[in-house]
Amino acid sequence: MKKLVLALIVIICICACGCQNPIKKIEGNSKIYGVWFSCFELDKMLATGDFKAEFSSLIEDCSELGITDMFVHTRPFCDSIYKSEYFPLRASLEGIDYDILEYMINACHQKGIRVHAWINPYRVKTDSTDINTLPTNSPARRWLEDDDPQNDTNVVLLDGIYLNPAAEDATRLVLDGIREIINNYDIDGIHFDDYFYPTESSDFDKLLYEKYSDKNLFPLPLSDWRRENVNAFVSEVSRVIKYQNSDVVFSISPAASLDKNYESLYADIALWTRNGYIDWIIPQLYFGFNYPETEFQFDNLYKQWQETAKNSDVKLIIGLASYKVDTIEPDECEEWSSGNLLKRQIEHINNSSDGCCFFSLSSLFGDTENQTNERENIRSLITRYKN
Secondary structure: OHHHHHHHHHHHHHHHHHHHOOOOOOOOOOOEEEEEEOHHHHHHHHHOOOHHHHHHHHHHHHHHHOOOEEEEEEEOOOOEOOOOOOOOEOHHHOOOOOOHHHHHHHHHHHOOOEEEEEEOOOEEEOOOOOHHHOOOOOHHHHHHHOOOHHHHHHEEEOOOEEEOOOOHHHHHHHHHHHHHHHHHOOOOEEEEOOOOOOOOOOOOOHHHHHHHHHHOOOOOOHHHHHHHHHHHHHHHHHHHHHHHOOOOEEEEOOOOOHHHHHHOOOOOHHHHHHOOOOOEEOOEOOOOOOOOOHHHOHHHHHHHHHHHHOOOOOEEOEEEOHHHOOOOOOOOHHHHOOOOHHHHHHHHHHHHOOEEEEEOHHHHOOOOHHHHHHHHHHHHHHHHHHO
8 A cells, every 4th residue: 555655656746747847858740839039028028017927928828829939038148137157137137036037937838838048159249349338247347357368358349249259268158158057947948049250350359360370380261260169169069058958959040041151150050950069950031932132032041941951850940030020121011011921931831841930929929910910820820730
């Protein structure tokens, strides 16, 4: 009898633990329907003074629509939406008396929605090079004000403030922050978007490139050296994530153009995919079928990304521009005002992709006639494809 009681207790405990996050692992060929929740949407929601109620309502809407994954902007500008050992708390969260990241994870998991911590690894500030505008505990500001000139190369002041992708201390900081998230939160994924090198200017990392060149008899050209820096970083991020928790998904959302990623952002997506550095690739195909430039027409872009992900274990999820519905841009206005473009795009990719992801949360649940029509179309398609 005692053995039976103990067995029942064990079963109950296992079930209880499983209910906290019922779809922790991605199973088989399950379609992924994601949505990005940006820092600016978070700030706006916090400003209402009733974040929990608004977020809970949106999560209910996401669940009813069929959303499986939410990408929460956790570290957008070398700041953090949780109390971090390494990064200052985002200004909009000052005075919040609960852990907002933990709250969002729990709220999503209760609805069976996975949560990915969306990080911009290098971006600190884009509208100023004045370090006095940064919090005093910003790592970028501390490095520049610590009277140690060796640390100054960790940060670049050029049309903004950035961590230097070529600096070991800067990349180590990002890695430490990723470990912190995985160790402290029941997170389902770590996610980067398309911000890598912010410029092609040779002035950006001139000192470290010169130092590298002086030490090597046959130094790589600047562009190849930059790609190697990013490749090594992405590989190390993957290693750190899988060492901490092999179930945590590592995803990257590159810009739509493979050439731009490679030539201008120094992001070698094909290599990352081929070498298995990432689990999911979510290209931002934010263009219609009738876009004026043929190269950027949705179906042509999609073919390129299919080819890139082919013969790999990387899931291909397509980023779709719900924010462009009812756009006022002349070149695209007609298509994005049709009320069914997102529907057509989802139908186009359904049989040959692993799903789609919408940018962003507020536009997906907008209340204009076209936004409502698109949402109902999406609901119908997700229901059909799931069944």
